[in-house]
Amino acid sequence: MKKMIIKGGQRLTGEVTIGGAKNSTVALIPAAILADTPVRFDSVPDILDVHNLMIILESMNVHSTFEDGVMVIDPTKIVENPLPSKAIKSLRASYYFMGSLLGRFKRSTVTFPGGDNIGPRPIDQHIKGFKALGANVTENEDTVYISAYERGLHGAHIFLDVVSVGATINVILAAVKAQGITTIENAAREPEIIDLAMFLNNMGAKIRGAGTDVIRIEGVDKLISTATHTIIPDRIEAGTYLSMAAAVGDGILVNNIIPEHLESFTSKMIELGVDIQIDGDKIFVPKVSEMQSIEVNTSPFPGFATDLQQPLTASLLKATGQSVVNDHIYPERVKHVLELRKMGANIKHADGVIYVDHTDQLFGAEVEAGEIRAGACLMIAAFMASGTTTITKADNILRGYDSLVKKLTQLGAEVSIVSDNSL
Ligand SMILES: CC(=O)N[C@H]1[C@@H](OP(=O)(O)OP(=O)(O)OC[C@H]2O[C@@H](n3ccc(=O)[nH]c3=O)[C@H](O)[C@@H]2O)O[C@H](CO)[C@@H](O)[C@@H]1O
Numbered sequence: 012m013k014k015m016i017i018k019g020g021q022r023l024t025g026e027v028t029i030g031g032a033k034n035s036t037v038a039l040i041p042a043a044i045l046a047d048t049p050v051r052f053d054s055v056p057d058i059l060d061v062h063n064l065m066i067i068l069e070s071m072n073v074h075s076t077f078e079d080g081v082m083v084i085d086p087t088k089i090v091e092n093p094l095p096s097k098a099i100k101s102l103r104a105s106y107y108f109m110g111s112l113l114g115r116f117k118r119s120t121v122t123f124p125g126g127d128n129i130g131p132r133p134i135d136q137h138i139k140g141f142k143a144l145g146a147n148v149t150e151n152e153d154t155v156y157i158s159a160y161e162r163g164l165h166g167a168h169i170f171l172d173v174v175s176v177g178a179t180i181n182v183i184l185a186a187v188k189a190q191g192i193t194t195i196e197n198a199a200r201e202p203e204i205i206d207l208a209m210f211l212n213n214m215g216a217k218i219r220g221a222g223t224d225v226i227r228i229e230g231v232d233k234l235i236s237t238a239t240h241t242i243i244p245d246r247i248e249a250g251t252y253l254s255m256a257a258a259v260g261d262g263i264l265v266n267n268i269i270p271e272h273l274e275s276f277t278s279k280m281i282e283l284g285v286d287i288q289i290d291g292d293k294i295f296v297p298k299v300s301e302m303q304s305i306e307v308n309t310s311p312f313p314g315f316a317t318d319l320q321q322p323l324t325a326s327l328l329k330a331t332g333q334s335v336v337n338d339h340i341y342p343e344r345v346k347h348v349l350e351l352r353k354m355g356a357n358i359k360h361a362d363g364v365i366y367v368d369h370t371d372q373l374f375g376a377e378v379e380a381g382e383i384r385a386g387a388c389l390m391i392a393a394f395m396a397s398g399t400t401t402i403t404k405a406d407n408i409l410r411g412y413d414s415l416v417k418k419l420t421q422l423g424a425e426v427s428i429v430s431d432n433s434l
């Protein structure tokens with residue numbers, strides 16, 4: 012494990028450019044094994060999840076290269092092999108190999124994924140989808156066995172009881188080469204799902220309706236890649252830097268944003284009193300002198316993203332009055348609260364609701380990044396604080412923030428990541 016050391020009391024200024032979306036990338040890489048040719052991505056973020064996915068690919072004899080944001084994956088010599096459980100456990104999205112291996116080999120054996128510890132994360136809707144497509148699913152201890160080996164997969168009508176990004180993507184991956192037509196109702200509408208559908212459609216898949224709550228997939232036999240797929244910008248990374256800009260910026264320009272992906276977030280920032288200046292694919296946040304308390308309720312896209320709840324919370328400490336944060340998707344996503352209190356923050360949670368009161372001054376402390384976005388929140392708080400903050404379990408942050416130290420240093424931050432031998 013690593014720790015991140017931040018010298019507090021700094022004002023940040025300058026420009027930052029957002030990388031490709033983690034939640035697209037971690038679906039696109041497993042999706043690549045469905046292709047009958049090598050595939051090429053650009054704008055691939057340099058994050059731990061990507062490196063762990065490359066280890067998983069290699070275990071199946073799928074060679075990949077990653078340099079300067081360009082990743083080439085060659086799935087043409089893929090073999091069925093046991094997947095490395097340490098890498099599978101290191102991230103959530105390893106569960107996409109359930110769907111993509113099922114699509115490719117009509118069967119898959121995958122241990123339960125890891126990822127952020129943000130409360131219960133069942134996969135019942137994924138399994139319901141696989142079963143509807145004709146697969147037999149069994150679970151033994153930590154492993155899920157999925158097979159349609161004898162009869163193959165066939166199109167089906169699937170109504171998701173819960174709006175789930177993961178289940179929507181996993182059903183797409185399994186259905187894209189199935190016989191016949193699959194319809195997913197109550198599908199998630201996240202931009203990363205559209206990105207995945209565009210990648211697959213450009214190879215010959217027939218996926219219609221991605222981005223709406225009804226997705227229709229007509230199975231095809233072959234997927235042939237002829238062009239590089241450019242991954243959409245990471246709206247969560249963008250929101251994190253915007254929140255940082257509101258909290259400690261003396262004028263920060265954030266480049267490579269699709270503003271439509273961030274409307275629920277930027278409208279909350281405007282309510283806070285932040286003078287968000289949108290210009291094409293850039294957003295400038297000038298120095299903020301005053302903020303007013305707000306209420307935040309998370310919900311599936313296009314609602315306010317759960318992944319931005321914590322990064323915004325750090326800025327809420329500067330607002331006048333009491334802000335209230337309700338994470339309806341993950342009510343137990345409160346790992347930042349106790350840690351912020353160690354830094355002197357007036358924040359508490361009760362019954363899944365977070366109450367954030369104005370805090371004049373934060374103080375550097377040793378705090379733990381219990382999960383990626385809790386870590387992002389603590390990182391912003393560390394810049395706001397006096398003294399030095401040490402964030403342990405910083406690997407959780409590195410799971411999803413592209414070239415983090417480089418980007419922060421460019422904004423003028425004094426920050427370093429060191430190995431934590433005590434962990
Ligand atoms: C790799 C990736 O893209 N991760 C994102 C994805 O996670 P992930 O895909 O795991 O999250 P889901 O959209 O599936 O979860 C949404 C809600 O549905 C529930 N649920 C989900 C599946 C299921 O079978 N049964 C069930 O009850 C979950 O407990 C949660 O309350 O969406 C989350 C919600 O926007 C984000 O926080 C994560 O960053």
Ligand SMILES: C=C(OP(=O)(O)O)C(=O)O
Nearest residue numbers: 103104126127318383384
């Ligand atoms: C919850 C998150 O990620 P994952 O689903 O990969 O654990 C996140 O990115 O905030």
